[in-house]
Amino acid sequence: MNHRPVDNSAAIPDPRQELVRVMYSQMPVVAAGNLALSMANILAYIERLPLTGLALFGAAVLVLTTMRIAAFGYYRLSRFRSWDAASHSRLLAFFSFLNGILWSSWGLFVVSSVPHADTLIMLVIQAGICAGTVSTSSASRVSLALFVVPVLTSLALWEGWQGTVDGNILAAVMLLYLVLILSSSQRIYRTLHGSIVLAHKNRLLADELYLHSNTDGLTGIANRRFFDNALQVACEASHQNGKSLSVMLVDVDFFKLYNDSKGHLEGDECLKIIASRLQTFFSSEEWFVARYGGEEFVVVLPGVDESRAYALAEEFRIEIANSRIPHDLALPWHHLTVSIGVASCLPRTEVFPQRLLEAADRALYTAKHSGRNRVNLASDMASMINGFALADLDLSAQL
Numbered sequence: 001m002n003h004r005p006v007d008n009s010a011a012i013p014d015p016r017q018e019l020v021r022v023m024y025s026q027m028p029v030v031a032a033g034n035l036a037l038s039m040a041n042i043l044a045y046i047e048r049l050p051l052t053g054l055a056l057f058g059a060a061v062l063v064l065t066t067m068r069i070a071a072f073g074y075y076r077l078s079r080f081r082s083w084d085a086a087s088h089s090r091l092l093a094f095f096s097f098l099n100g101i102l103w104s105s106w107g108l109f110v111v112s113s114v115p116h117a118d119t120l121i122m123l124v125i126q127a128g129i130c131a132g133t134v135s136t137s138s139a140s141r142v143s144l145a146l147f148v149v150p151v152l153t154s155l156a157l158w159e160g161w162q163g164t165v166d167g168n169i170l171a172a173v174m175l176l177y178l179v180l181i182l183s184s185s186q187r188i189y190r191t192l193h194g195s196i197v198l199a200h201k202n203r204l205l206a207d208e209l210y211l212h213s214n215t216d217g218l219t220g221i222a223n224r225r226f227f228d229n230a231l232q233v234a235c236e237a238s239h240q241n242g243k244s245l246s247v248m249l250v251d252v253d254f255f256k257l258y259n260d261s262k263g264h265l266e267g268d269e270c271l272k273i274i275a276s277r278l279q280t281f282f283s284s285e286e287w288f289v290a291r292y293g294g295e296e297f298v299v300v301l302p303g304v305d306e307s308r309a310y311a312l313a314e315e316f317r318i319e320i321a322n323s324r325i326p327h328d329l330a331l332p333w334h335h336l337t338v339s340i341g342v343a344s345c346l347p348r349t350e351v352f353p354q355r356l357l358e359a360a361d362r363a364l365y366t367a368k369h370s371g372r373n374r375v376n377l378a379s380d381m382a383s384m385i386n387g388f389a390l391a392d393l394d395l396s397a398q399l
């Protein structure tokens with residue numbers, strides 16, 4: 001669970017690398033499919049049962065295609081941000097070449113061992129396979145060429161060797177086809193490139209929107225909106241995992257007088273200082289700080305019980321007082337101070353965010369009216385929660 005509105009805005013990654021990563025991520029699936037293809041070939045060759053072999057191959061291709069489609073959805077682009085694309089693209093090129101050899105061996109196997117197999121039809125099938133690869137391999141020209149060249153040339157060479165068709169004409173046709181494939185790969189790549197850039201821009205915009213709508217404009221810490229959601233989540237988690245939960249309301253003392261004497265801009269700077277001190281002081285991963293409104297801040301401390309929350313609040317209060325931020329009208333100290341109200345709930349108790357806040361607010365009110373620059377505990381919290389539990393019991397008994 002993330003308790004802070006985090007700034008995720010990173011540069012848009014290189015779309016070509018992103019595509020290589022996606023292709024690379026599918027390698028295990030493709031390898032499994034090709035292994036099935038080789039086994040089908042070997043089986044058909046040993047048993048002299050070409051139809052069984054072909055049926056097995058057909059099944060393997062079906063499984064492979066289904067798995068690849070599933071894998072494409074699974075390996076979403078966002079997962080690959082931290083990958084080392086350079087080394088992966090080399091491995092991908094090597095793998096593509098192996099893949100090409102496998103497919104060409106399949107073509108050669110069929111024309112050489114299946115009676116009446118037509119080389120031309122096989123060539124058309126192989127050409128279709130190459131064309132199908134363009135969409136997925138278009139980001140890496142090297143990988144594409146390493147796949148396509150063995151697949152296309154093997155049958156042409158076979159025919160030339162057999163002398164049934166003019167090898168030169170076949171080679172010329174294959175060359176033309178290769179050029180067509182590579183040029184269409186460029187077009188497909190441009191389209192994919194555009195979609196990937198757009199997808200990343202959209203994500204950055206969504207991140208930015210989230211960040212802005214959850215951050216306080218003045219102090220840069222989380223705002224009330226973020227706090228309301230996060231407190232609800234923290235209360236539910238505390239109820240489920242049986243850990244304590246404490247909330248603090250931190251209010252700057254005599255802040256109106258600070259504004260009046262030093263001006264609103266100085267007041268703003270003062271709020272920024274308090275926010276940053278809070279953020280630094282309560283920096284544990286689980287805790288979070290937000291601006292509650294005006295000169296009031298809130299700290300949520302999952303896993304912290306009442307006595308520890310009190311000790312932490314007292315430590316923070318002293319830290320601010322010891323900073324000696326001048327505030328002549330704050331009597332009797334003549335420097336800036338804060339008052340803090342603390343409320344905690346017992347582990348495994350169902351606690352309502354609103355009740356916890358009300359208790360912390362009452363504690364803060366008492367701290368203010370007992371002279372300010374102090375921490376006050378909502379000592380009625382446990383009895384209040386028990387009171388609710390009893391009220392619930394009474395109600396259910398009446399029902």
Ligand SMILES: Nc1nc2c(ncn2[C@@H]2O[C@H](COP(=O)(O)OP(=O)(O)OP(=O)(O)O)[C@@H](O)[C@H]2O)c(=O)[nH]1
Pocket residue numbers: 218251252253254255256257259263264265266267268271293294295368372
């Ligand atoms: N500079 C500045 N002042 C603000 C901001 N938000 C609220 N305030 C001021 O904070 C002051 C709060 O005053 P009060 O609620 O009377 O509280 P206080 O003067 O701190 O008195 P106690 O809380 O009783 O110690 C008001 O004068 C508000 O104008 C802000 O964003 N910037």
